[in-house]
Amino acid sequence: MNRTIFISNVTIVNYDQEFIGDLFIREGKIEQLGQDLQVEADIYLDGTSKNWIVMPGFIDMHIHGSAGFDMMDATEEALRGMARSLVKEGTTSYLPTTITQQVDAIEAALKNVGEFVNNEDEAEILGIHVEGPYISTKWAGAQPVGHITEPSIEQFRKWQKLSGNRIKQVTVAPEVAGGFEFVQAMSKEGIVVSIGHSDATSEEVEKAVHLGARQATHLYNQMRPFHHREPGIVGSVLMEERMQVEIIVDYIHSHTKAVNVAFRLKGAEGIILITDAMRAKGLAYGEYDLGGQTVHVTEKGAHLSSGALAGSILTMDQALRNMKQSTNCSLKELVSMSSTNAAKQLKLPHKGYIGEGFDADLVILDMELNIQKTICRGKIVFEN
Template identity: 40%
Template sequence: MRHLIITNGTVVTDQLIERGTVVTIGGRIMLVAGEEEGRRILDAAPPQVFEVVDAEGGYIAPGFIDIHMHGCGGAELMDGTREALETMARFVASTGTVAFLPSTVTAEEEKTRRVCEAVASYTDIPDGAELLGVHLEGPYINAKFKGAQYGPAIREASIAELKELYGLLGEKLKLVTLAPEMPGSLDAVEWLTERGVTVSIGHSDAAYEEAVAGFQRGITHATHTFNAMRGLHHREPGAVGAVLATPGVYAELIADLLHVHPGAIKVMLRSVGVEYVVLVTDSMQATGLPDGEYVLGDNKVFVRDGAARLAEGNLAGSTLTMQRAVKNMVDVVGADLVDVFRMASLNPARSIGLSHRGWIKEGYKADFALLSKDLSVRKTVISGRVVFVAD
């Protein structure tokens, strides 16, 4: 395989580098250069060693990392098949996403086990995004805030069940969402964090004090902040207040402008800080497909005008892509471009313990989204290989 030189674009790193160039060797970023140094590199680079990719005057950005998604392109994790995972990997790569962490929904033990077995045996495909492992969203949640989770399978946290799933997945068990106020949850937090698994508060009716107690025991993450958790009140700040007030908690945000109002997003940015906001899609199988009837785990979902809901009206995931989330944050919320890419790439990586990836920096993994100036995806590059080219 030849190495890669990506040139003629604005490099998105700690600051924007106009007319920049990025050189990759062996799937890692070797050099980030400005215009003059980039010209010298292009003149000296042997064509038999380096493939040159033209960014066409657009953005050379870090590839997106989606750590909370359920499905897309007609497939979902709960299908429990390699075919479904491959469909998801190919689809998200077409949207600039270089790595994804598919999420379960609350299900009976046997179904959850089958899904984890499928992930454990999966190997990445050459034309798709990297599968990072599993996000276990439920079943250890509060039924009062179940959202679109399957109520009959909600249960108390079980170390025995976690041991079995961890035995299947090992380091592929990356993230677990639970409600810290429920019986057994805090013990589960300690057991998981001892093994390097990130734990998130979500689908929770925790009071402020209960949420803070969870953070003190090891929770470092919040699942789709504002959604499916006790809200903020000035006399009882709830789980939302605890997330906004506690330093160092990574806070997920579904920026489809339906789950969270732009004004609330601005409050979140000021409270949590751009270093800790994590853009996610929470996408379900209808993503990329027309309106209609779909499923999310064991629940029927009805998609109208791109909004996914249960029959009773609850939001049921989204049809969002990471590219659209980034565009919404820039165009509608008015967030800084570099900050938004940080929220879509570097912060997600850091939130689940991934190092040397999610940013354009020497020594980091050579994952890129090449975008036009209107933030449309032109090419996706993973480990120094072009895996997607837009028509």
């Protein structure tokens, strides 16, 4: 049974408002929001003199693993391990993300998520992000080249069925054979189509957007770069208002000035902060596995032996602190980039906002944006 929670005298921040007030939570939902609320609750959290900030819980749309676990392990234990570790960084919901791999490995991972039921002390799985195998061999990055294939609408529909209709996002290179047809078909089926690991020209990006593509996977990384005579994917998505861009703000995947360029051109409403983390997140430096490849994790990030970046070990709370440091953005803008934009992309009417009737997915932070408490669907699941 969910206990009632009363949070008082805190700075409540949404993408469109910021005020000092109170929150009353019952049965996993925000029941009352205001100032000087008079309610009785099982748990009282008083922010007086603590300078607490309350934001909607973070939504990570692109994450492979954490705490020694990977979505591709295709076990219940892996999904539980990830979900329990993510709440420590303020992530209350996420899309576990596949990697290019042999078909049976992808199918096992999809089926595993399809059968998974969240416990109440875990970050909630909102669906699946399929990254690869429908990508460009030229921009494979850490995606195993040997398993890259042309997009197949038929195969993808089979995968969607296997997953229990839980696939919400797909990363694709639209310029490869069958790519444009795939973009159009999947967009019509309500899936967020994200351009990534792609060599698309500016013109091809324009065509993909016309056919329904609405996102770019980890901006700047593994995509045709900007050139003044061929703006490529980078130039095109930065200028295209219909496109959201994922960014990994760890200062390894993107220079602080590159982050700032994106922020100035897209604004907070056009950016989605992601971690793209792999299983080494939260663990000691050393050697780990990603898609059957050895990844060397050091203070310089996660790399294959070839030197290619292999995901990150970034946490969402660190991504917020880095974004704030890079751009001097406001708290409201951070809410857009860490929660609201993802909720809108995924068409989740009850997430990404602190309002009456919304899911009580909340993160309480101090003034330096360090996590103090994480609340998932009305339950305190982490306390610092």
